[in-house]
Amino acid sequence: MTRTVHLYLGLFISPFIVLFALSVIFLVHSWTPGKGTKAEPPRTVSNLQLPSDIEKLSGRPLIDALRPVLASAGVQGEINWVTHTAEPNRFIIPVTIPGRLTTVTIDVSKREATIESKTTGLADAAITLHKLPGPHLVGMRMNWIYIRLWSWFADATAYLLIVIPATGVYLWYASRSDRKSGYLCLLSGIAVFTTLIYALIH
Amino acid sequence: MPSSTDSISTAANRSFRLWNRRTHIWIGLFTLVFVWFCGWTGLLLNHQWQFAEFWDTRKQSSLEREIVAPPSANDLLQARDILRQLALTGEIEWTATRGDGGQFDFRVSRPGQIIEIKADLNRNHVSVQRIDVNTWGVMRILHTFTGVRMDDPRNQRDWFVTTLWAYTMDAVAVGLILLVLTGIPLWWDRVPSRRLGGVFLATGALSCGLFWFGLRWIY
Numbered sequence: 001m002t003r004t005v006h007l008y009l010g011l012f013i014s015p016f017i018v019l020f021a022l023s024v025i026f027l028v029h030s031w032t033p034g035k036g037t038k039a040e041p042p043r044t045v046s047n048l049q050l051p052s053d054i055e056k057l058s059g060r061p062l063i064d065a066l067r068p069v070l071a072s073a074g075v076q077g078e079i080n081w082v083t084h085t086a087e088p089n090r091f092i093i094p095v096t097i098p099g100r101l102t103t104v105t106i107d108v109s110k111r112e113a114t115i116e117s118k119t120t121g122l123a124d125a126a127i128t129l130h131k132l133p134g135p136h137l138v139g140m141r142m143n144w145i146y147i148r149l150w151s152w153f154a155d156a157t158a159y160l161l162i163v164i165p166a167t168g169v170y171l172w173y174a175s176r177s178d179r180k181s182g183y184l185c186l187l188s189g190i191a192v193f194t195t196l197i198y199a200l201i202h
Numbered sequence: 203m204p205s206s207t208d209s210i211s212t213a214a215n216r217s218f219r220l221w222n223r224r225t226h227i228w229i230g231l232f233t234l235v236f237v238w239f240c241g242w243t244g245l246l247l248n249h250q251w252q253f254a255e256f257w258d259t260r261k262q263s264s265l266e267r268e269i270v271a272p273p274s275a276n277d278l279l280q281a282r283d284i285l286r287q288l289a290l291t292g293e294i295e296w297t298a299t300r301g302d303g304g305q306f307d308f309r310v311s312r313p314g315q316i317i318e319i320k321a322d323l324n325r326n327h328v329s330v331q332r333i334d335v336n337t338w339g340v341m342r343i344l345h346t347f348t349g350v351r352m353d354d355p356r357n358q359r360d361w362f363v364t365t366l367w368a369y370t371m372d373a374v375a376v377g378l379i380l381l382v383l384t385g386i387p388l389w390w391d392r393v394p395s396r397r398l399g400g401v402f403l404a405t406g407a408l409s410c411g412l413f414w415f416g417l418r419w420i421y
């Protein structure tokens with residue numbers, strides 16, 4: 001049973017682990033290979049059907065109100081922090097699909113949207129996914145169904161990062177092989193971890 | 203009777219299997235606590251669990267002190283000089299653009315501790331505001347403690363412990379990729395598990411691929 005869990009769940013989670021591990025390297029070195037290489041020409045969409053009270057909304061209700069407007073303009077994705085300017089009366093809406101950032105600027109008085117999209121690449125997509133859902137904008141995030149779905153996978157990866165190593169330790173211990181070298185690796189890892197944490201905190 | 207080439211091939215194959223298995227075990231055991239830590243702190247960041255609340259329970263303190271104005275040098279050297287006088291260490295973070303006057307503000311942080319320094323170099327005076335957070339806060343900060351920020355080239359790692367931590371995170375990331383790579387031959391060697399394992403691997407790859415690059419193609 002333990003071997004089955006370790007093997008099959010380990011195989012399932014392998015691509016997610018590769019994604020998270022690669023994005024760790026990008027995040028640690030503030031490095032996004034291939035970012036911002038392809039910007040599409042901006043396009044304009046007119047005659048938008050805007051809710052009458054849109055300027056009074058904020059937070060999640062604003063996002064819920066903007067969602068059908070964006071869909072009618074052919075824009076899909078996770079809506080990030082929306083900026084509203086009174087003069088001119090505009091909404092600036094960043095919309096993310098992993099690997100693409102679209103900025104939609106809605107001119108409320110003209111009922112017109114200017115849409116600028118740029119491909120940010122696979123590395124940026126991995127970084128975006130690594131950070132989602134994350135601790136910020138709790139009331140607004142996961143407003144796109146796929147990102148909500150991703151949050152479940154991200155959680156599953158985190159839980160399996162706890163379960164799969166535990167089953168691995170059991171399998172190593174039960175196999176009775178590589179005991180000495182295994183203990184050496186385990187204790188070395190614990191020693192390095194403890195030393196680093198101590199140095200960082202004290 | 204097997205040829206000498208077959209024997210060499212079999213021996214090489216056996217040796218590869220042995221070392222692949224050992225590498226999988228050794229890396230897995232060495233990275234064990236790091237991987238548990240990353241998984242656990244990842245969950246803490248993704249969920250606002252009440253028991254792990256840290257910001258509301260933070261402790262704040264402040265003090266005013268006279269210092270000897272550091273000699274003219276670049277910002278980092280001056281900040282380090284001030285920190286030495288205050289007996290503080292940590293990762294320096296630039297929070298404000300420095301003006302022409304004697305005001306010099308920056309932050310120094312380490313997991314669990316954030317210290318805002320406001321130095322008036324003309325008056326040889328610093329005000330220090332310190333925030334300490336509980337263990338949950340320490341754990342959350344450790345997950346993201348890299349000393350750098352995306353799209354902010356001004357803030358670079360300047361504390362050697364942060365650099366050590368960052369390179370350890372790199373090593374753990376490479377270790378995880380190696381665990382995946384060494385795990386594949388271990389699965390393939392178990393002939394009865396090949397088909398079902400392939401289904402699990404393919405399902406994982408398709409799910410992950412959907413988010414990583416599929417959504418961008420679909421929408």
